[in-house]
Amino acid sequence: MIQKxxxxxxxxxxxxxxxxxxxxxxxxxxREGEIKSVIGPNGAGKTTLFNLITGVHCISSGTIVFxxxxxxxxxxxxxxxxxxxxxxxxxxxFPQMTVLENVMxxxxxxxxxxxxxxxxxxPRMQKEEKWIREQAxxxxxxxxxxxxxxxxxxxxxxxxQKTLEVLRAIATGPKLILLDEPAAGLNEVETQKMxxxxxxxxxxxxxxxxxxxDMSLVMKVSDxxxxxxxxxxxxxxxxxxxxxxPKVIEAYLGGETLCLS
Amino acid sequence: MGKSNYLKLLxxxxxxxxxxxxxxxxxxxxILVFVGINxxxxxxLSLLMGYAGQISLGHAAFFGIGAYSTGILTTHFGFSIYxxxxxxxxxxxxxxxxxxxxxxxxxxxxLAIATLGIGEIIYILFNEMVELTGGPSGxxxxxxxxxxxxPFGHSLQxxxxxxxxxxxxxxxxxxxxxxxxxxALRAMHGSEVAANAMGINLSFYKIQIFVLSALxxxxxxxxxxxFVSFIAPNNFALMNSIMFxxxxxxxxxxxxxxxxxxxxxMTFLPEYLRVFKEFDILMYGxxxxxxxxxxxxxxxxxxxxxxxxxxKRGEA
Numbered sequence: 258m259i260q261k262x263x264x265x266x267x268x269x270x271x272x273x274x275x276x277x278x279x280x281x282x283x284x285x286x287x288r289e290g291e292i293k294s295v296i297g298p299n300g301a302g303k304t305t306l307f308n309l310i311t312g313v314h315c316i317s318s319g320t321i322v323f324x325x326x327x328x329x330x331x332x333x334x335x336x337x338x339x340x341x342x343x344x345x346x347x348x349x350x351f352p353q354m355t356v357l358e359n360v361m362x363x364x365x366x367x368x369x370x371x372x373x374x375x376x377x378x379x380p381r382m383q384k385e386e387k388w389i390r391e392q393a394x395x396x397x398x399x400x401x402x403x404x405x406x407x408x409x410x411x412x413x414x415x416x417x418q419k420t421l422e423v424l425r426a427i428a429t430g431p432k433l434i435l436l437d438e439p440a441a442g443l444n445e446v447e448t449q450k451m452x453x454x455x456x457x458x459x460x461x462x463x464x465x466x467x468x469x470x471d472m473s474l475v476m477k478v479s480d481x482x483x484x485x486x487x488x489x490x491x492x493x494x495x496x497x498x499x500x501x502x503p504k505v506i507e508a509y510l511g512g513e514t515l516c517l518s
Numbered sequence: 519m520g521k522s523n524y525l526k527l528l529x530x531x532x533x534x535x536x537x538x539x540x541x542x543x544x545x546x547x548x549i550l551v552f553v554g555i556n557x558x559x560x561x562x563l564s565l566l567m568g569y570a571g572q573i574s575l576g577h578a579a580f581f582g583i584g585a586y587s588t589g590i591l592t593t594h595f596g597f598s599i600y601x602x603x604x605x606x607x608x609x610x611x612x613x614x615x616x617x618x619x620x621x622x623x624x625x626x627x628x629l630a631i632a633t634l635g636i637g638e639i640i641y642i643l644f645n646e647m648v649e650l651t652g653g654p655s656g657x658x659x660x661x662x663x664x665x666x667x668x669p670f671g672h673s674l675q676x677x678x679x680x681x682x683x684x685x686x687x688x689x690x691x692x693x694x695x696x697x698x699x700x701x702a703l704r705a706m707h708g709s710e711v712a713a714n715a716m717g718i719n720l721s722f723y724k725i726q727i728f729v730l731s732a733l734x735x736x737x738x739x740x741x742x743x744x745f746v747s748f749i750a751p752n753n754f755a756l757m758n759s760i761m762f763x764x765x766x767x768x769x770x771x772x773x774x775x776x777x778x779x780x781x782x783x784m785t786f787l788p789e790y791l792r793v794f795k796e797f798d799i800l801m802y803g804x805x806x807x808x809x810x811x812x813x814x815x816x817x818x819x820x821x822x823x824x825x826x827x828x829x830k831r832g833e834a
Contacts, residue, residue, distance in 0.1 A: 334714050345715075351708030358704075377690065
């Protein structure tokens with residue numbers, strides 16, 4: 258089998274907050290078109306890792322390479338424009354805006370109307386606006402939210418808010434999407450729907466990096482899993498190998514470390 | 519912009535055209551001119567605060583920069599009014615950019631205090647640059663506005679000028695909020711971290727909208743200077759910045775139309791409080807307090823809400 262090229266790789270990544278080492282010497286890579294999951298106990302540094310990749314936090318040392326370009330020190334909006342999109346662990350929608358508008362905001366990197374052409378409603382802006390609306394609606398259909406297009410996003414139930422966040426993220430036209438616990442708080446039916454959505458995204462050619470606590474979802478959808486604990490990588494490999502890895506079992510079920518706490 | 523907004527704009531334009539037929543007398547028309555001038559500033563504030571979520575307690579400064587720019591350029595340097603207007607706009611934009619780049623890095627209360635401080639600095643400059651501004655005793659003999667050599671003599675002409683310009687500003691602003699830029703601003707208000715992750719350059723949009731609102735205030739100030747022909751620093755002090763803010767809040771700053779309503783109400787109100795003589799400021803405070811307590815969303819949304827709550831429930 259020919260291996261697909263790398264889309265994202267990190268090399269000896271370090272991040273400390275004051276004296277606390279959140280990410281320590283972390284090197285891993287993601288291949289184009291795969292679904293890779295990051296798992297680990299609470300506080301292992303998974304969300305920090307996402308914040309480093311998307312430029313929310315700056316790196317203490319190490320490098321992150323996306324499509325053969327270093328993205329160290331770039332601003333979040335620049336990184337988003339390059340094709341890395343994300344969702345958030347705690348829902349970060351724009352609650353006052355409608356469901357459709359939320360996804361339309363997602364189209365931001367792929368459109369360019371400025372203050373002047375928007376204020377004067379120039380023809381090219383109107384054309385682009387129509388395109389944005391169509392794109393956004395297409396995404397809503399993908400997630401089954403088209404009937405709720407005109408509701409305020411803040412009024413949706415949690416499951417649909419989570420879906421909407423994913424739809425908004427794919428509206429940016431990403432090459433890589435980081436999903437931070439998309440199934441947290443969802444029931445079984447909703448989780449199944451989320452899994453279907455994740456597959457649909459993968460099938461459209463987008464690479465996925467997933468942080469998730471729902472192990473049934475992780476084991477089902479992942480091509481590869483990386484396990485981190487206390488900011489360090491403790492295992493990496495396909496799901497079946499991870500499940501039987503003694504270090505992983507210890508991290509989750511607790512060895513001596515747990516007794517101390 | 520949605521169809522309903524075009525409709526509202528048309529209705530507003532029709533009202534503007536018709537009102538002078540009903541309202542007569544220079545006094546009433548001159549109040550309406552002030553209403554229009556205040557509307558311009560408050561609409562800008564609504565974009566900045568209500569939509570983009572960035573507070574400014576120093577907008578009277580931009581109002582003043584517009585007023586003093588045209589005032590000084592036309593009286594001291596013999597500029598034509600149009601050239602002076604243009605210079606005022608350019609100058610306001612420049613000041614807004616220079617102030618905005620550092621100030622808009624701040625959030626919430628910090629931004630409020632920073633803009634308040636900047637407003638005060640500019641107010642002090644108006645007072646101290648005596649050779650240009652005339653200092654505390656003000657700048658007088660600012661020429662009347664004119665079109666093609668015909669000077670404006672009546673409030674009616676200013677009325678049409680102000681409200682005509684305001685209609686253009688409203689049209690521009692309504693277009694803006696229903697566009698990619700407007701969505702970016704509202705997104706920023708909703709969640710900065712998410713907006714940033716959607717590729718929105720936060721500081722770029724914050725500065726852009728800050729400059730735009732400063733431009734609105736500057737246009738208003740320029741027209742104001744030519745209308746009243748005499749300006750003094752007191753017209754542009756902190757109290758005026760707060761007044762603009764209050765107008766927005768009373769009408770409902772989260773909506774452009776709310777801003778317009780607030781400016782209308784709060785410009786007229788003092789005129790009707792004159793019967794209370796020196797107690798007018800107390801009445802003013804009481805009315806303001808009542809609005810904030812019972813209609814924190816402002817009049818535009820507060821009235822229908824009260825209607826649903828009390829009248830409809832009473833029927834059921």
